[in-house]
Amino acid sequence: QVRLVESGGGLVQPGGSLRLSCTASINIFSITSMGWYRQAPGKQRDMVATISNGGTTNYADSVRGRFTISRDVAKNTVYLQMNSLKPEDTAVYYCNAFPIYYGQGTQVTVSS
Numbered sequence: 001q002v003r004l005v006e007s008g009g010g011l012v013q014p015g016g017s018l019r020l021s022c023t024a025s026i027n028i029f030s031i032t033s034m035g036w037y038r039q040a041p042g043k044q045r046d047m048v049a050t051i052s053n054g055g056t057t058n059y060a061d062s063v064r065g066r067f068t069i070s071r072d073v074a075k076n077t078v079y080l081q082m083n084s085l086k087p088e089d090t091a092v093y094y095c096n097a098f099p100i101y102y103g104q105g106t107q108v109t110v111s112s
Contacts, residue, residue: 002026002101009093009106012085016110020080022095022103028076029053033098036069036080038091038108045094049080063089085110 003025012018020036028034035050035058049069050058057069068081078095087110095103 002031002097004095004097004101004103006093006095006103006106009108011109011111013112014085014087014110016085017081017083018085018108019082020093020095020106020108022078022080024076024078024097026076027073028071028078028097029073031097034071034078035096035098036078037094037096037102038089039094039105040091043091048093050096051078082108087111 004022006022008018008020033050033052036048037045038048039045048060048063049067051069051071066084071078090110091108092105093108094105
């Protein structure tokens with residue numbers, strides 16, 4: 001069992017930035033991969049970014065170049081730095097620990 005606690009969501013204007021954090025209840029080196037997913041109203045949950053325990057990152061095309069996933073192993077925490085935010089980035093963002101563990105989600109709203 002892995003418990004994930006997210007923080008950092010909120011309301012931001014288009015072009016702004018936010019940083020999400022996800023702290024795991026176990027050593028994240030023992031997790032094959034961690035990542036961020038998002039789900040907008042009426043849509044499926046989609047992958048945003050992942051980072052493997054070896055440090056390899058992967059991004060959805062829609063966020064590549066704007067979002068950066070990183071981690072602090074000592075803190076068992078994964079981050080998602082989101083820059084140049086767009087209204088279409090509005091969604092509930094979920095932290096994931098491979099394969100099936102998700103946090104409670106944090107709302108990100110991009111609006112003027």
